Amino acid sequence: MTAPLHEPTAETAPSAAEEAAVASTDAKAVQGRSLGRIAWERLKRDKLALAGGVVVLLLVVVALAAPLITGILGQDPNEYHEDLIDPLFGTPTGSLGGISGDHLLGVEPVNGRDIFARILYGARISLLVGFLSAMVAVILGTVLGILAGFFGGWLDSLISRVMDGLLAFPQLLFIIALVSVMPNEMLGLTGSSVRVFVMILVIGFFGWPYIGRVVRGQTLSLREREYVEAARSLGAGRVYILFKELLPNLVAPIVVYSTMMIPTNILTEAALSFLGVGVKPPTASWGQMLSSAIDYYESDPMYMVVPGVAIFITVLAFNLFGDGVRDALDPKASR
Secondary structure, eight states, X not given: OOOOSSOOOOOOOOOHHHHHHHHHHHXXXXXXXXXXXXXXXXXXXXXXXXXXXXXXXXXXXXXXXXXXXHHHHXXXXXXXXXXXXXXXXXXXXXXTTTOXXXXXXXXXXXXXXXXXXXXXXXXXXXXXXXXXXXXXXXXXXXHHHHHHHHHOHHHHHHHHHHHHHHHHSOHHHHHHHHHHTOOSEETTEETHHHHHHHHHHHHHHHHHHHHHHHHHXXXXXXXXXXXXXXXXXXXXXXXXXXXXXXXGGGHHHHHXXXXXXXXXXXXXXXXXXXXXXXXXXXXXXXHHHHHHHGGGTTTOTHHHHHHHHHHHHXXXXXXXXXXXXXXXXXXXXXX
C-alpha cells in the first residue's frame, strides 16, 4: 500500500488577536445609529452649515465676553474721544473713519465713541432679543399647536382662529405703538431694560403662530400613527401620549423653525432700534447705529458699513446653519 502523496496538515487555530478583531468587526457591522448621530453625520458633510454654526458660536462668545474684550483693549462703548473728531465737520480724523491700533473699527462722528466696542455691546442686545423672543414663540407655539392638533374640535378651531388673527395683525406697528408709551420703570426694570423686555415678549407673542401652525400640522399627522394607537390600546393616558409619544417626534421641526426665527427676530430688533423705538441711548444697538449713520453716509461711510456688515453676517450665519439643520433632520434628505 502506497503512502499518500501529501500528508494532511492540521488547521492552525486563530490567535486571540484575530478573534478580537473579528468580534470587533462584527460588532461594528451590527451597531445601530441613533437619529441624533445620523443627523450629526449629515450636518458634518454640509460645510456651509458648519461655517454658519461656527460664526454663530463665535458671535455668542464675543457677546458674552464683550466687557472682558473691551477691558483688554482699554475701550469703553460710552467713552467720548472728542480729540479724534474734526471740529469743523464733526467727522473722525484720519482715514476710514478713524481706524487705528487703538480703535480697530474707527470712532463715531461727533462724539468719537469706539465703534468696535459698541458693535460688541450691540451684539448682546441683538442676540438677547433674538434668542429669548424665539424661546417665547417656541414655548407658546409648541404648547398651543400640539393641543390644537391632538384634541381637535372646538379647541382646534379657537386656536386656529387666534393664529389667523395674529398673522394678519400689523406686528411692527403694534410694537412701535406699545414701546412708545411704555414707562421708564416696570417690574424692577429701568430704561433700556424695559424696552428690551417688552420687545422680547411682543416679538415672541406675535411669532408663535408660525411655529404653532407647523406643530399643529405635524400633530394631526402623528396622532393617527400606529404607535399612538398602540399606546391607546395599552391604556396610556393623554398626558403620556402627548409627552412621550408625540413631543419627541416634534423636536426636529421645532429645532429647525427655531433656528429660522432667530435671524428674523434680530432683524426686527434692528428695525425697531433704527426707527427709534428700540433701546435708548447710550445703550449700543446695531439698528440705532445705522440710524445715526444716515447723516454721515457721504462723509463717513464706514460708520454705516460696519453695523450693516455685522447684521448681514449674523443673519447669514443663522440662515446657513438653519438650512443645514433642516437638511440634517429631514429623513428624506439625500445627503
